[in-house]
Amino acid sequence: MTAVRALGFLLLLAVSGVALAQQQAPGVPSGSPEVQSSAPEVGAGRGGTNNSQQPTSSEQQPATGQPRSAAPEGIAPRPAVPVAPIVAPPPFTARGGPDAADVELEEARRLGVVRGMVSIPNQSAGILVQPVGRDWRSWRTTVLTIAGAILVLGTTALLAGLFFWKGPTRIEAGRSGRSIARYTWLERFNHWMVATSFVILGLTGLNITFGVYVLRPVVGPEAFTALTWWGQAAHQFLSFPFVIGLAGMLAVWARDNWPTRVDVAWVKAGGPMAKGHPPAGRFNAAQKALFWFQVGGGVAAAVTGYLLMAPAVLDNVTSQQIAHFIHGAMAMVMIAVILGHIYIGTIGTEGALEGMSTGRVDFNYAREHHSVWVEEQLSEARRVVAPPDARAAGAD
Incomplete structure (x- = not known):
């Protein structure tokens, strides 16, 4: 029993000696902890000064959990390097570069528009800024409105003054009591289809421009909103019979409206301002000019109108504005x-309206x-009544 106690006492002394030897290792002062913390001293960090020596890339870093060896004797420790505080960057607009407004303005000056990106078929929805639109709006609200009012009201006033000053153009020889066929039923039907649709198109269009x-x-x-809504619907749907009527006019009247030498002589004689009535064919030079103007202008108005009805066909807003201008x-x-055509064909010329109402006009x-016609x-x-090869009765 005494031997066992002695053996245990010796084992305890051996373990204590080993632990004491490890604590008294060279280069490590007595009482130092086994693992030193790598955290900097108080005051170190961003904006502060770290008084502890920082290892360089040439120094061997100790393994985690191992004591750090002291610097060799005779070498002075490196001085601490002060770390400047990190300052937050200034706002984007204060960095000396252009801000967003300047970028958009420069883009507008260079390209005329500021365009974004959209994922829908209507790419015009991506336009954010379009300075040209201001010019179009100015033209729409001032030039078109004022010039259109002067043109329409001025023409109406001129025709009214002409009627009260001169009156209608009378048949100089008076009515003969006989008539001659001038227009077929198909020509009259096509004419009134074009005329009716054009009058409604004109009134609804004037309401869009001047109604407000x-x-x-x-x-x-409230009433104006309802009237304009129905007027817009009529304006769109009645464009189709108007275009069909234009095609019908070309089919039935194009041959009779080609210019001839008779038209040149009619113009040289003074036309409607001449004394008397210069010779003319089925249509005089003024009527032929009206015909081709109505066909050409009607086609231009119809094409641009259909483009405005389907804006997705035009790939940009500028094209839509040009179409609206035309x-x-x-x-x-x-x-x-x-308006001038209506005046001349109704109250301005005696006997003219009968041709489109009954198809026949007075012979005089x-x-x-x-006269040529x-x-x-x-x-x-x-020739029909007496063919050239007909023989007189009793000749054989």
Whole structure:
């Protein structure tokens, strides 16, 4: 029993000696902890000063959990390097470069538009800024409105003054009591289809341009909104019979509206301002000019109108604005010209309206205004009544 106690006492002394030897290792002061913390002293870090020596890339870093060896004797420790505080960057607009507004302005000056990116088929929805749109709006609200009002109202006033000053053009020889066929039922049907659709197109278009200034103060906002909505629908749907009628006019009247030498002589004689009635065919030079203007202007107005009805066909807003410019300007000019045509064909010339209402006109009216055409009709009638190869009765 005594031997066991002695053996245990010796084992305890051996373990204590080993632990004491490890604590008294060379280069490590007595009482130092086994593992030193790598955290910097108080005050070290961003904006502060770390007084502890920082290892360089050439120094061997101790393994984790191992005591750090002291610097060799005779070498002075490196001085601490002060670390400047990290300052937050200034805002984007204060960095000396252009801000977002300047970038957009420069883009607008260079390209005319500031465009974004969209994922829908209508790419025009991506346009954010379009300075040209201000020019279009100015033209739409000032030039078109003022010039259109002057043109339409000026033409109306001129025709009214002409009627009260001169009155209608009478049949100089008076009515003969006989008539001559001038238009077929197909020609009259096509004419009235074009005329009716054009009148409604013109009125609804004028309402779009002037209604907010003229009509809304009279009928009120609610009634004006309903009227404009239905007017827009009529404006779109009645464009189709108008275009069909234009095609019909080309089919039935194009041959009779080609310019001839008779038209040149009619213009040289003074046309409608000449004394008397210069010779003319089925249509005089003024009527032929009206025909081709109405066909060309109608096609231009129809094409631009359909492009405005389907804006996705045009790939940018500028093209839509050009289409609107052509459509509006052509419509105003056509309205003014057709006002003159309506005046001459109704109250301005005696006997003219009968041709489009009944298909026949007075013989004296036809001979005074379209003498060459009357002679052609009489020659054709004589040929039909008495063919060239016909023989007189009793000749054989």
